[in-house]
Amino acid sequence: MEYGDDLKYTDKEFLQWKKVFARWKQKRPKNLDEGFTSAHDSVFNVVDCLNCANCCKTTSPIFRDVDIKRISKRLRMSEMQFESSYLRVDEDRDKVLKTSPCAFLQPDNKCGIYEDRPLACREYPHTNRKRMYQILDLTLKNTEICPAVVRIVKAVTKETI
Numbered sequence: 001m002e003y004g005d006d007l008k009y010t011d012k013e014f015l016q017w018k019k020v021f022a023r024w025k026q027k028r029p030k031n032l033d034e035g036f037t038s039a040h041d042s043v044f045n046v047v048d049c050l051n052c053a054n055c056c057k058t059t060s061p062i063f064r065d066v067d068i069k070r071i072s073k074r075l076r077m078s079e080m081q082f083e084s085s086y087l088r089v090d091e092d093r094d095k096v097l098k099t100s101p102c103a104f105l106q107p108d109n110k111c112g113i114y115e116d117r118p119l120a121c122r123e124y125p126h127t128n129r130k131r132m133y134q135i136l137d138l139t140l141k142n143t144e145i146c147p148a149v150v151r152i153v154k155a156v157t158k159e160t161i
């Protein structure tokens with residue numbers, strides 16, 4: 001799938017997803033996590049992130065201290081050097097990338113520090129985790145970034161719209 005194919009949706013669809021998620025926050029459906037995991041697995045069977053990389057181009061992961069330690073070691077830099085070269089502290093006091101696209105994104109959309117990338121990159125777009133009801137707002141927001149999330153949200157809300 002090329003990036004952009006499924007990123008398109010109407011305002012009406014977005015409002016419908018928003019309403020369904022609001023309902024799910026009030027009354028948690030049984031098997032919500034299972035529904036998301038199953039949709040996540042089917043979608044990522046066909047989505048090739050190397051044709052997209054929109055998350056790496058437009059958002060920043062949070063860098064935890066253990067991420068910083070691991071990556072700076074790989075780059076043979078001190079943690080302080082790494083932080084001053086690549087990171088800033090955002091309004092939530094999280095350490096995030098200074099620049100976007102990510103400085104480690106390669107021209108072929110591969111990650112230059114793949115084996116040591118932050119946990120947040122490994123787990124993005126967070127659609128196969130437990131207690132999905134806690135991150136429904138974030139998931140809705142991620143429909144603006146990730147075409148896979150658009151497909152996943154379409155699949156999980158299909159029966160209820």
Ligand code: SF4
Binds near residue numbers: 049055145146147148
């Ligand atoms: S996780 Fe989503 S936004 Fe990131 S590369 Fe894959 S499809 Fe694209």
Ligand code: SF4
Binds near residue numbers: 105114
């Ligand atoms: S560290 Fe790698 S996976 Fe994470 S945003 Fe940068 S290029 Fe993408």
